[in-house]
Amino acid sequence: MSFTERIQSPEDLKHVKGEMPVNFLYTAGIAGERFLREIKENAKILGVRCRKCHIVHVPPKIYCERCFERLYDWTELACEGQIETFTTCYFDADGNRLAEPQILAVIRLRGANEGIVHRVQEIRDRDVHVGMEVKAVFREKKDRIGSVLDIAYFKPIAP
C-alpha cells in the first residue's frame, strides 16, 4: 500500500513558485584569458598545439585532454575555415520564436583540429552546406570586450 490518501480534486492541488536566485561571474581562466585578449586586442584567433598528439586545440587549453600533457605551443590560426556541421535555430534560449532563424555552426579553422561554435550570417540557411568555407567577422575594436562575441559572426567566403 503506497498511499492511504490522495488528492481527488483539482481544487486541492497546491503549487509554490520559486527560483534559484543566484547569478554568476566566470573568469575566462588561464588559457581563456590569453585567447580572448588576443581576439580583443588584435582580432587574432589563437590555438595551442599538443606536441604529443599533434592536435591543435581551439579554444586553447592549458592541457591536452587526450594525453593530459601541459600545453605550451601557442599558435596563430587563420580566421577562416570549413563548416563541420550546422543547424538552423527557430527559437531563442527561452523558447521564444525568433523573428529571423539563426544559423549556428561548428567551424574548423584552417590549422586547427577542433572547431569553434559560432553564428553564421550573410547567407540563407538553405545555401549552407557541410564543408562550406567561412571567415570570421570581428566587431570594431572599440566594441570588443574580450568575449567570444567579439567575433560578431562567420560569413561565407565569396567564391
Added chain:
Amino acid sequence: MTKFMRRAQETGKELAYEAARMAVDSCGLRIEDIESVTMGSAPDAFDGVHMKGEYLIDGAGAWRKPYMRNYVGGGTGVFAPIHGWQHVASGLFDTCLVVCEEKMSSCRPHPQAAFLTIFDNFTERPLGPNLLWIFALEMHRYMHVHKIPKEKIAAVSVKNKKNALDHPCAQLAQKITVEDVLNSEVLVWPVQRLDISPTSDGAAAVVLASEDVAKKITDSPVWIDGVGWNLDTAYWTNRDLYYPQYVENAAKMAYQMAGIKNPRQEIDFAEPYDPFDYKELHHMEGLMLCKKGEAPDLAWEGLTQRDGKLPVCPSGGLLGVGNPIAAAGLMKICELFWQLRREAGKRQIPGDPKTAVAQAWGDLMQVGTVVVMRA
C-alpha cells in the same frame, strides 16, 4: 592539490587539471594508466554550471574513460575516495583517479546566496534562511546540552589556523588567540567570524590502485582499510542536533571493516571535518575518539595539538587551509596520506603514526563519510 584561494583565475576545469595532473605525476603514472575517474564536487550553484560533473570531464583526465560524479553535499570530499575505493575493490578496475573541485567564487554577489537554495522550498526557504542559521542552531544545542563555554570551542579555531601556517596551500593561516575569536564579529550567535571557514576555490586529487598494482607503483602505499557513509533524515528540525548519530554510524561501518575495536586507542591522528570550530569537536565525538561532551576539554587542554596525544586536523583543516567544499574533504585524505608516509614536512606529527581517520559531513547536518587509512 592546488592552493586554496578566495578567488582563482583558473576555471574549474583548470583547477581540476592542476590537481589531477599532480596526483598522477606524483605516483609516476601516465594518464593511460588510469582506468576510471570519479569526481566529487558540491552544488552546481557555486560554479554556476548545471551538470558540473560533465563540464569538468576533460580537466579531470577522464577523456573517453569511465567517469561519474558522486555527491553527498559537504560530505563529498571524503565520499569521493570511498566511491573510488568501490571502483577498485569491486575488481572492475585496477586504478581510479579521484578528483574533487570547487569554484565557489563564481557565485555572486557571495557564495552564501547559493546556500538559500539548500533549504526546503515549501517550509523553510520562504523564511529567508542563511546557511549559518542551521549551524548556529546546532552549535547552540550542542553547547546547551553539554554546557560548553564558547572559549573551549574557540580553541579549535586557534589551533587549526596555527597548524595551517605550515601548509603551503593555506588560505587562512593565522596566529590568533581565543580572545580574537571571542571578540570577532558576531554573525549568527553563537557563530562568530573566526569560528567559520572561508569560501574557497580549489581542487585536490588522489590516485587509488588495487593491491597488486599499488605494490608495483610504490614501496610505501597507504591503504584504505575502512570506509563508511551514512545519511540521516532530511527532517533535521525533528532531530536532536546535539549529537551526530550519522557520523557514529558511518564510523562504526568503517571501523568494523578496518578491524578497529577501540578507536580511542587505535587511531593515531584524525582529520575530522571542521568547517566550523565546534564541528571538529562534534565530529570527534561522533567518531568515538572521546566521550560525548568531552571533546571541548581535549581541545582546551591541548591534547589535539599536533604534538598532543591525539593530533586533530594537523593540516590546519578547513578553518586554516580553506573550504572549497569537496576539495577540502579530499585535502584531508591527502593529509592522511602525507602524514602516514612521513612526507608532511613541517606539519609532520611526531612519533610513528600508523592508523588515521578522515571524515566529512554535509547536507542538512545529515551526512557522515569516514575513511580509515593505514601506512
Added chain:
Amino acid sequence: MSVKIKEYAGTPLREEDLKQGKVLSIGYWPKAKYTWSAGVAIGRYLTELKNARIVGRQCDKCGRTVVPPRMFCEWCFRPNDRWVILKDSGVVNTYSISHIAADATRIKEPLIPTVIQIDGTTDAGILHLVGEADPKEVKFGMKVQAVWKRPEERTGAITDIRYFRPIEK
C-alpha cells in the same frame, strides 16, 4: 605539504582584479524558475496554515506525531495513519541570533531563528523565527506561541505565521 612537492598551482585574484577588468570575466543571470508541486502532505499543511492551523501526521506503529507532515513514516517505512491538528504553540528546542541576511549582508535588527517543538508532537520541531522578544531573554525550553498574519494576508505559506512570541508565565 608533501616534502616531495615544491610548487602548488593556483592564481589568486582580488575582487578588484575582476571589477577593474584586469582579468576577463563573463557575467550570467540564469533563469532557473520552478513551480514545485506541494503534493498531498505539504499541500494540506500549507492549506491549513491559511486557516491558522498547524497539522501533523501520526504513525500508529511507532506512535510518533510529526510536523512538517509527510504521508509516510521514515523510520517504519510505511504510510502513516492520520492527520492531527496541533496547537499553535511549542517550546524552543534550540535558537540562534542572526545579524546577517541570506546573502550574507548585515541586518540592523537581529532575527532569532529557532527550532520550535510544536506542542502535541513527539519529537518534531519546525524552523521558524521568534519575535517580540529581546534576544537576550530567549531561553532553551521557553514556551512560545504562533503570531499569525491577518486572515486576508494569509496565502497558505509558512510565512502565514509571522513568528512565534514568548508566552508570559
Added chain:
Amino acid sequence: MARRAAVIGVGMTQLRSIAPDLSYKEMMFEAAVKAYNDAGVDPRRDVQSFICSSEDFWEGTSIFDEYVPDQIGASLKPVCTISGDGLYSLVTAYMQISTGLIDVAAVEAHSKSSEIVSIRNIMSLALDPVYVRPLGADPYFVAGLEMMRYLHESGNTREQCAKVVEKNRRNALRNPYAAYASETTAQDALASEAVCRPLGRMDIAEPADGAAVVVLASEEKAKDFCDDPVWILGLGWCSDTPCLEAREWGQAAYAKVAADKTFKMAKDVRPKDVDLLEIDDSFSYKELQHLETIGFCKEGEAGILTEKGVTAPDGEIPVNVSGGSLGMGYTFEMAGLQRLCETVLQLRNRAGEHQVKNARTGFVQCWRGIPTASGAAMILASEGS
C-alpha cells in the same frame, strides 16, 4: 572476477506529462514501495545501501541529495547520490555489491520535469559559460548540430528518423506506463515544426514525470529473496569530451566505448544473442546512431533496418518495445533506469501486452542528454540464459 549481482525487484510510477498531485517525495515513495514489494525486501531491515540520482538544477534545490532518504526507507543508512543517470547509480550499486561490503542495494531515480518552468533555461546553464553560452542560442542547437553531421556521415535520412518516432510512439500504445503513446505516423513527425533544423519538434522526446526504484542483490541474497532474478552480465560507462569544439560530431564515441566494455565483460554474449534493446532515443536520430555505434548494425544501416521493421517489436532486433523516451516520455536522470525497468519486466516475462517472446537477454543503454557526451550500457539476462 567481480561478485555477481542481480536485479531482484523494480518499481516504477506511471509516467505522466505532469504529476501535479504528488510531490517528488511522494512519487519516490510510491516507486520504492512497489520495488520493495516486488523484491520482497524490507528496506529498513534488508537494504544496506541506497543510491539516488539527481542534478540540482533539475530539482531547483541545491545539494538535493539531502532530501532523498526518508521516502525510500534510507534514513540513518548508507546513502549516496550519483549526479547522473540512474543507470550510473545502478553501476555504483553493482560495484558496492562486488566489493563484498554490501549485499542488497536500492537505486532510485526520478523526474519532476513539469516543475521546471523552462527546461531550455536549465539546459543552457550546462553549456560552457565562456565559449558557448554567450551565443545565447536555443540549447537544442547541440542536437541540431549532431543530427546534421550524423545524417551527413551515415547517409541515414530525416525520413528514417521520423520512422523511429512512429515506431516508438506506437509501441507505447501497448505500454500502460507510457505518457506519450499515439498513432503518430512518420509523416506527422516530418511535418512537425522545425526547432533546430534538421531537428523537428517530434524528433524530441517530450518530458515526463515519474520515479523508479530498482533493488539489486548479491548472488547469495538474490536467490534468497527472488525466484526470477535478472543477472547483470556486463556493464560499462564512458564520457567523451564535454567540449563541443573538440567533438567528433557524427560519432557517439561514448556509446561505443561503453558498449565495448559491456560486451567485453559479458564475455559469452554477442550482439546476435541479445533479444531486445532499450537504448537512448531522447532524440529520434539518437536511436539510429546508438544502434550503429553499439555494433548491432553497420554505420548507415540503422535507418533501413527501421524502415524494414527489423527493429519493430516482432522484428529480429526489437528496439525500444516499451516506446522508449519518444513514446514513454523523457525522464532526464531516470531515463536509463526506466529502460532498465522495462528490460527487467521483459526478461521476467511480465511485460504484458508488449512482451517480446522468449526474451532472455537484454541490452540497456543511456545517454545523459544535451550537452553531454556521456553514457552507460548494461547487459542483463534472466536465469538460465
